Amino acid sequence: MYNTGNKMKYPVFKYRWRWMLKNSPEELWKYISNTELFNHDTGLPPVNDLTADGGELVNARHRLKFYRLGIPVEWVEEPFQWVRPERFGVLREYSKGPVAFMRVIVNLNKIEDGDHKTLLTYDVDITPRNPLGLLAIPIQVGLISRIQFGKIFNRYDSHIGISERSIVFEEKNHLNSGNIDRIHKRAAALPKDETSNHLKEKLLNLLSFGTEPYLSQLKPRTLSVMWNVPYPEVLTFLLQATRAGILQMQWEILCPLCRGAKESYEHLDELDSSVHCETCNIDFNANFEQSVSLTFRPVAAIRQVRGERFCVAGPQVTPHIIMQQLLPPEGMKTLSIQLEEGAYRFRALDSPGNQLVRVVAGGDDKYKIIVSEAGWDDNDIQLSHDVSITLQNDSSHEKLVILERTAWSDEATTAAEVTAMQSFRDLFSSEALRPGQEISVGSLAIVFTDLKASTNLYRRIGDAPAFGLVMDHFDTLKAEIVKENGSIVKTIGDAVMAAFRSPDAAVRAMIGAQEALKLNTNKGQDPLKLKVGIHWGPCIAVNLNERLDYFGTTVNMAARLEGFSSGEDIILSEAVFEDPAIVKMIAEKSAKLDCDKIDTTLKGFEGEKFNVFRITPVNQEG
Numbered sequence: 001m002y003n004t005g006n007k008m009k010y011p012v013f014k015y016r017w018r019w020m021l022k023n024s025p026e027e028l029w030k031y032i033s034n035t036e037l038f039n040h041d042t043g044l045p046p047v048n049d050l051t052a053d054g055g056e057l058v059n060a061r062h063r064l065k066f067y068r069l070g071i072p073v074e075w076v077e078e079p080f081q082w083v084r085p086e087r088f089g090v091l092r093e094y095s096k097g098p099v100a101f102m103r104v105i106v107n108l109n110k111i112e113d114g115d116h117k118t119l120l121t122y123d124v125d126i127t128p129r130n131p132l133g134l135l136a137i138p139i140q141v142g143l144i145s146r147i148q149f150g151k152i153f154n155r156y157d158s159h160i161g162i163s164e165r166s167i168v169f170e171e172k173n174h175l176n177s178g179n180i181d182r183i184h185k186r187a188a189a190l191p192k193d194e195t196s197n198h199l200k201e202k203l204l205n206l207l208s209f210g211t212e213p214y215l216s217q218l219k220p221r222t223l224s225v226m227w228n229v230p231y232p233e234v235l236t237f238l239l240q241a242t243r244a245g246i247l248q249m250q251w252e253i254l255c256p257l258c259r260g261a262k263e264s265y266e267h268l269d270e271l272d273s274s275v276h277c278e279t280c281n282i283d284f285n286a287n288f289e290q291s292v293s294l295t296f297r298p299v300a301a302i303r304q305v306r307g308e309r310f311c312v313a314g315p316q317v318t319p320h321i322i323m324q325q326l327l328p329p330e331g332m333k334t335l336s337i338q339l340e341e342g343a344y345r346f347r348a349l350d351s352p353g354n355q356l357v358r359v360v361a362g363g364d365d366k367y368k369i370i371v372s373e374a375g376w377d378d379n380d381i382q383l384s385h386d387v388s389i390t391l392q393n394d395s396s397h398e399k400l401v402i403l404e405r406t407a408w409s410d411e412a413t414t415a416a417e418v419t420a421m422q423s424f425r426d427l428f429s430s431e432a433l434r435p436g437q438e439i440s441v442g443s444l445a446i447v448f449t450d451l452k453a454s455t456n457l458y459r460r461i462g463d464a465p466a467f468g469l470v471m472d473h474f475d476t477l478k479a480e481i482v483k484e485n486g487s488i489v490k491t492i493g494d495a496v497m498a499a500f501r502s503p504d505a506a507v508r509a510m511i512g513a514q515e516a517l518k519l520n521t522n523k524g525q526d527p528l529k530l531k532v533g534i535h536w537g538p539c540i541a542v543n544l545n546e547r548l549d550y551f552g553t554t555v556n557m558a559a560r561l562e563g564f565s566s567g568e569d570i571i572l573s574e575a576v577f578e579d580p581a582i583v584k585m586i587a588e589k590s591a592k593l594d595c596d597k598i599d600t601t602l603k604g605f606e607g608e609k610f611n612v613f614r615i616t617p618v619n620q621e622g
């Protein structure tokens with residue numbers, strides 16, 4: 001008799017597959033735990049995230065849905081749990097479709113067996129929800145998935161280190177002849193030098209054969225590695241390709257905790273600086289230094305990239321998280337973890353605060369972390385590289401405990417970095433913030449220059465020749481600034497305001513500019529003398545006259561420093577002078593740079609006093 005009130009009992013199908021792989025667990029982790037790439041490669045349909053609609057899910061659980069062979073499949077996914085680079089797993093509980101439960105656990109064990117360094121064990125426990133599941137699971141999972149997964153893992157394994165790029169490439173060409181004609185037509189606007197031609201070819205290949213998840217978020221730094229071309233050149237090329245109408249920019253706002261992209265905009269003036277993260281359940285303010293990053297994607301007329309997601313929460317969605325574990329109320333777990341030296345923190349989702357730890361040689365090799373309503377203790381904790389950690393949940397709630405690196409990923413291209421680039425300002429002169437919007441860009445080196453005695457120059461050699469010299473000096477200055485990845489923010493008469501990401505880049509560019517001005521001088525003529533002041537500190541980006549500009553104390557101070565320059569020296573604030581890179585530069589160039597402290601102090605805005613320093617490049621020719 002068929003009884004709808006009682007769920008039919010189905011057996012649990014348990015599968016365990018093993019593969020021996022040539023790379024080490026550390027090398028494989030980035031690919032094997034990239035569930036987005038893997039699900040796409042296995043041919044699973046993209047998922048719809050229904051989490052926000054349903055409500056009531058805690059600890060980063062997701063409600064997800066897709067259609068497979070026309071059948072709706074819907075499930076709640078527990079947070080992935082992992083310990084990098086050894087293990088990850090997830091549990092899914094289904095409310096629609098042929099499956100009731102599925103648990104996947106993947107282990108990467110280090111082995112030494114001839115050519116093989118890793119034993120990959122893939123465990124799947126799967127319970128049917130209905131007779132269709134009972135029939136389909138042994139075929140779909142037991143036979144088809146086993147063969148298919150093995151092929152994919154072996155493909156990743158054989159490409160790592162040799163031709164990593166082929167992992168993000170497919171055999172099928174996604175471009176039709178119309179797309180290709182359009183690319184060539186638009187590419188005519190790109191520079192014709194050797195580097196550009198080389199990169200054009202690489203980009204065409206990527207647009208033709210790249211997988212969709214990869215193309216939906218092109219990162220300049222990963223492309224620089226894959227193409228083996230220096231990062232600044234790749235970034236500039238991608239900006240040029242955007243100007244030419246092949247790519248488009250995506251300004252992504254990253255959550256400071258999970259670092260996931262929460263909002264994405266094509267233009268800076270669409271950006272709203274207050275953002276909410278669903279996963280972490282926090283509100284935050286975007287700043288250019290950390291939370292706004294730039295990625296690219298092809299424009300739809302070149303290649304349609306739907307931006308579909310194939311997995312929303314696998315370990316590679318948050319690669320800075322080393323360990324993530326779900327602990328039941330009063331639960332406890334002990335795990336052994338391998339950690340590289342550096343700064344980390346423990347935190348629990350939806351709990352305030354965190355516990356900072358440092359990993360150093362000789363640190364504790366055993367440690368117990370207690371998660372409670374009382375918060376974290378602030379002891380200075382030092383852990384060893386190989387540590388056994390006990391996680392203990394003293395609270396009466398389930399806790400998602402996370403161990404993560406505190407350093408921001410250096411894979412991201414930050415808005416602070418891009419907006420301080422000359423090529424960005426040249427190509428997207430109207431790309432600015434919304435009027436009235438102010439956004440922190442972190443610290444910049446701000447440079448002010450002016451020509452010494454330019455009024456005398458006009459009087460002495462006449463207006464037209466003097467004007468020519470002044471214009472040439474702008475070109476010289478710009479060339480030296482671009483060489484150091486800085487940018488001219490604006491010119492005011494003969495004066496220039498420029499911005500750099502680091503103090504040493506600013507100092508090198510200015511030494512270069514003063515030297516170049518000397519070299520460019522005709523015989524018998526007095527060289528133009530460039531007065532320079534440099535300060536380094538936090539700045540705020542604003543929209544001023546439709547251009548991206550900076551303001552703040554740092555800018556005001558830098559403007560005042562320039563007044564102390566004689567035109568044969570560079571005036572540095574204490575913040576610049578004491579920067580480790582400058583200290584090193586002065587020590588190394590001791591024969592070529594004289595430096596002294598100026599006998600004055602600048603008053604800041606709250607009565608603070610600043611020391612001021614002068615460096616003078618010593619003339620080597622004489």
Ligand SMILES: [Zn+2]
Pocket residue numbers: 255256257258259260277278279280281
């Ligand atoms: Zn978040």
